[in-house]
Amino acid sequence: MSLSQEKTSPELKVLGACPLDCPDGCSWVVTVRDGRAVRLRGNPDHPYTRGALCTKVSRWLERAGQDDRLLYPLRRVGRKGEGRFERISWDEALDEIAARLEGVVAEHGGEAVWPYWGTGTLGYLQGLEGLPGRRLFNVLGASDHHANICSSAGSAGLKYTVGSPAGLDPEDLAHAGLILLWGTNPLTSGHHVWKFVQAARRNGAHVVAIDPVRTRSAQQADEHLAPLPGTDAALAMGLLNVIVGLGAQDEEYLAAHTLGWEGFRERIAGFPPEAVASITGVPAERIVALGERIARTRPTAIRATQGLQRHAGGGTALRTLACVPGVTGDWALRGGGLSFSTSAHMKLDRAALYRDDLRRRPVRTLTMSRIGDTLLEAGDPPVKALFVIAANPVGSSPDQERIRRGLAREDLFTVVLEQFPTDTVDYADIVLPATMQHEHFDLNDGYGHLYLACNQPAVAPPGECLPSTETFRRLARRMGLTEPALFDSDEELAEQALSSGHPWMAGVTLDRLRKEGFVRLSVPDPFVPYAEGFPTPSGRLEFRSERAAREGHDPLPGYVPPAEVVDPGRAERYPLALVSAASHHFLNTVFGNNPELRRRSGGPVVRLHPDDAAARGLADGQRVRVHNDRGAFEAVLEVSDAVRPGVAASAKGLWAKLSGGANVNAVTGGDLTDLGDGPVFHDTRVEVGDGGAAAVG
Numbered sequence: 001m002s003l004s005q006e007k008t009s010p011e012l013k014v015l016g017a018c019p020l021d022c023p024d025g026c027s028w029v030v031t032v033r034d035g036r037a038v039r040l041r042g043n044p045d046h047p048y049t050r051g052a053l054c055t056k057v058s059r060w061l062e063r064a065g066q067d068d069r070l071l072y073p074l075r076r077v078g079r080k081g082e083g084r085f086e087r088i089s090w091d092e093a094l095d096e097i098a099a100r101l102e103g104v105v106a107e108h109g110g111e112a113v114w115p116y117w118g119t120g121t122l123g124y125l126q127g128l129e130g131l132p133g134r135r136l137f138n139v140l141g142a143s144d145h146h147a148n149i150c151s152s153a154g155s156a157g158l159k160y161t162v163g164s165p166a167g168l169d170p171e172d173l174a175h176a177g178l179i180l181l182w183g184t185n186p187l188t189s190g191h192h193v194w195k196f197v198q199a200a201r202r203n204g205a206h207v208v209a210i211d212p213v214r215t216r217s218a219q220q221a222d223e224h225l226a227p228l229p230g231t232d233a234a235l236a237m238g239l240l241n242v243i244v245g246l247g248a249q250d251e252e253y254l255a256a257h258t259l260g261w262e263g264f265r266e267r268i269a270g271f272p273p274e275a276v277a278s279i280t281g282v283p284a285e286r287i288v289a290l291g292e293r294i295a296r297t298r299p300t301a302i303r304a305t306q307g308l309q310r311h312a313g314g315g316t317a318l319r320t321l322a323c324v325p326g327v328t329g330d331w332a333l334r335g336g337g338l339s340f341s342t343s344a345h346m347k348l349d350r351a352a353l354y355r356d357d358l359r360r361r362p363v364r365t366l367t368m369s370r371i372g373d374t375l376l377e378a379g380d381p382p383v384k385a386l387f388v389i390a391a392n393p394v395g396s397s398p399d400q401e402r403i404r405r406g407l408a409r410e411d412l413f414t415v416v417l418e419q420f421p422t423d424t425v426d427y428a429d430i431v432l433p434a435t436m437q438h439e440h441f442d443l444n445d446g447y448g449h450l451y452l453a454c455n456q457p458a459v460a461p462p463g464e465c466l467p468s469t470e471t472f473r474r475l476a477r478r479m480g481l482t483e484p485a486l487f488d489s490d491e492e493l494a495e496q497a498l499s500s501g502h503p504w505m506a507g508v509t510l511d512r513l514r515k516e517g518f519v520r521l522s523v524p525d526p527f528v529p530y531a532e533g534f535p536t537p538s539g540r541l542e543f544r545s546e547r548a549a550r551e552g553h554d555p556l557p558g559y560v561p562p563a564e565v566v567d568p569g570r571a572e573r574y575p576l577a578l579v580s581a582a583s584h585h586f587l588n589t590v591f592g593n594n595p596e597l598r599r600r601s602g603g604p605v606v607r608l609h610p611d612d613a614a615a616r617g618l619a620d621g622q623r624v625r626v627h628n629d630r631g632a633f634e635a636v637l638e639v640s641d642a643v644r645p646g647v648a649a650s651a652k653g654l655w656a657k658l659s660g661g662a663n664v665n666a667v668t669g670g671d672l673t674d675l676g677d678g679p680v681f682h683d684t685r686v687e688v689g690d691g692g693a694a695a696v697g
């Protein structure tokens with residue numbers, strides 16, 4: 001084509017949304033010229049994300065065109081874990097998968113099949129809750145998958161206190177007088193909330209970061225408290241102790257809107273500031289000062305995302321934190337209360353999408369973060385076929401070495417639907433190439449605002465990539481299945497999802513979504529989520545929860561200590577508490593193979609307080625080995641007083657095979673939280689030693 005033709009060829013702007021596991025759910029615009037995506041930018045019209053993407057997704061199109069993109073179905077030719085494959089046709093791939101699945105179901109029953117879906121895309125159709133394959137797996141009677149990896153602990157805790165993991169609209173942080181950024185690092189893990197924090201500040205709000213590490217966000221806050229990891233619930237009880245000591249509880253609110261205050265009040269009395277100081281390592285006078293500040297400021301907004309619930313007591317931590325605005329009555333005010341995730345405010349018809357009614361009998365549930373143990377256990381039946389969909393367990397799930405051993409089982413048939421040759425792909429028998437977001441249709445929200453988005457495909461898929469929904473329609477046909485629900489088109493699925501009839505979905509139609517790109521839920525304005533009552537059994541905020549008691553838990557909130565962090569035996573062998581939070585440069589392991597972002601990340605890094613480095617004779621910039629009895633990874637040491645003494649700070653997201661063979665999950669363990677069966681990534685003890693001359697990638 002000549003230059004003049006290129007100049008005149010019309011440009012097309014296609015509206016879409018970022019699908020990654022991030023609260024922000026950015027709206028984006030793809031510019032298409034001659035069938036090629038030439039630009040991808042944030043959509044300035046979106047009220048929450050306002051045109052800004054993040055440092056990662058600004059490289060989306062670069063990622064889409066990376067040389068290592070998977071473009072064709074592959075069959076393993078090497079040993080499991082080696083990552084050697086040959087190209088095959090879709091027909092061969094589907095024939096082989098159909099035959100192997102039928103064989104497994106016939107010999108071991110449907111539950112021997114594990115659909116293991118992750119968070120690579122939060123799209124309602126292509127990812128979330130395993131939807132693309134969920135109906136097919138329901139028909140086969142496959143095991144259910146508990147995607148506990150991210151927020152199940154906090155969700156379970158919040159459910160007891162306020163009835164739902166959903167809380168205040170993050171936009172309403174702008175109306176808070178005091179903001180507690182509690183176990184959350186928004187400038188890295190969802191930066192769009194920051195402009196609402198800043199708006200509050202312009203009105204005089206005070207911002208406190210509570211984090212064992214002085215993060216980017218903590219640096220920007222007015223105040224930073226650095227508790228020992230996993231002790232936040234004790235801190236919350238200490239703050240309440242101060243508030244009640246001042247008589248600043250809202251008696252009217254307590255009487256009208258809460259349940260179990262008397263019992264909870266007695267428990268609060270057991271957490272005087274001095275005792276809490278010795279549990280948390282936060283000086284008593286700082287606890288008193290913050291308690292007094294909460295007592296005299298209305299309203300207080302707690303922004304607590306996933307970080308602080310990745311501990312043995314993580315479920316109770318959120319359960320207890322949500323009580324603070326119950327005692328002060330701040331849940332009744334715009335900008336008061338707690339914000340964790342907005343997902344439960346999205347009233348799509350999930351049951352209609354998932355069609356779990358297609359199961360002929362109840363099935364067992366297998367827990368995502370326990371994949372290593374589960375694959376190595378005998379099991380009844382043992383897992384014989386594993387479908388990995390938008391997940392990368394080798395890189396992202398705990399106890400890496402056990403996962404590798406499980407995936408290496410010769411009798412296990414593993415299919416991976418992927419875009420890139422991840423650490424997990426290396427163990428696949430069959431690899432199926434998946435489209436990326438600008439190549440397929442989806443509905444998206446994110447979990448940090450109240451807008452639903454429609455993502456339109458902007459370009460044709462490269463090579464032989466297919467949307468996961470289409471892959472499973474083809475597989476169902478190949479297996480000779482006839483259930484009509486297995487063949488619904490993407491558009492039909494979207495219509496079903498939007499037809500819940502819930503009043504908040506009024507006006508949220510596919511037509512409008514297509515035209516406008518995103519639509520705000522029809523929530524009341526102003527939106528004070530629990531002004532009319534809480535979605536708990538009693539309709540009140542439940543300090544005392546009969547439901548918790550029935551389910552075998554403490555009827556009252558309080559403090560459940562972390563496990564490894566406070567275990568004296570482990571502390572002796574592994575003196576450092578490791579936190580491996582979100583990396584600024586990757587989104588989980590997505591982008592972990594992007595050369596520029598890897599370069600910027602500096603590769604695997606572990607940060608230690610100067611005292612801890614000196615005690616080990618370690619120097620800044622030195623190669624070190626971070627280890628415990630589960631495994632080890634190599635990193636470069638950064639000595640920094642941003643890290644609390646006794647804590648080692650690293651990050652998730654690097655690919656093991658590009659980082660010396662292991663990443664941080666070589667040392668994290670597979671235990672589960674007190675509530676919600678969540679993982680305990682930040683409740684890990686390690687030692688850090690000289691790494692010798694070993695290469696660090």
Ligand SMILES: Nc1nc2c(c(=O)[nH]1)N[C@H]1C(S)=C(S)[C@@H](COP(=O)(O)OP(=O)(O)OC[C@H]3O[C@@H](n4cnc5c(=O)[nH]c(N)nc54)[C@H](O)[C@@H]3O)O[C@H]1N2
Pocket residue numbers: 021022023119150182183184185186188189190210211212213215227228229230231232304305306307308311579580581582583584585586587588652653682
């Ligand atoms: N850039 C980037 N953004 C991301 C992600 C990413 O990988 N990279 N991941 C996305 C996903 S999947 C999620 S779930 C969210 C997670 O984002 P966040 O909810 O922010 O969770 P984390 O990054 O795990 O931890 C946040 C902070 O909690 C601190 N922390 C750890 N343990 C404790 C504790 O016991 N108490 C307190 N007070 N603080 C603690 C950590 O030091 C860290 O600074 O971010 C999303 N956004």
Ligand SMILES: Nc1nc2c(c(=O)[nH]1)N[C@H]1C(S)=C(S)[C@@H](COP(=O)(O)OP(=O)(O)OC[C@H]3O[C@@H](n4cnc5c(=O)[nH]c(N)nc54)[C@H](O)[C@@H]3O)O[C@H]1N2
Pocket residue numbers: 021117118119120121126127149150306310389390391392393395396397417418419420422434435436437468580581582587588589590651652664665668681
């Ligand atoms: N140490 C430590 N580990 C952690 C955490 C931590 O805080 N510390 N955080 C945990 C958290 S919060 C989470 S959410 C998990 C995430 O763990 P996983 O759910 O396993 O997510 P990822 O590692 O991002 O892998 C997702 C994969 O999906 C692929 N993908 C993306 N889009 C699509 C698509 O449209 N179709 C298909 N088929 N594939 C796609 C990507 O290429 C990527 O390889 O990690 C957890 N791991």
Ligand code: SF4
Pocket residue numbers: 018019020022023024025026052053054055056057190191446587
């Ligand atoms: S990862 Fe988060 S901040 Fe970045 S573009 Fe996606 S939604 Fe926006």
Ligand SMILES: [Mo]
Pocket residue numbers: 021119149150151306
């Ligand atoms: Mo997550």
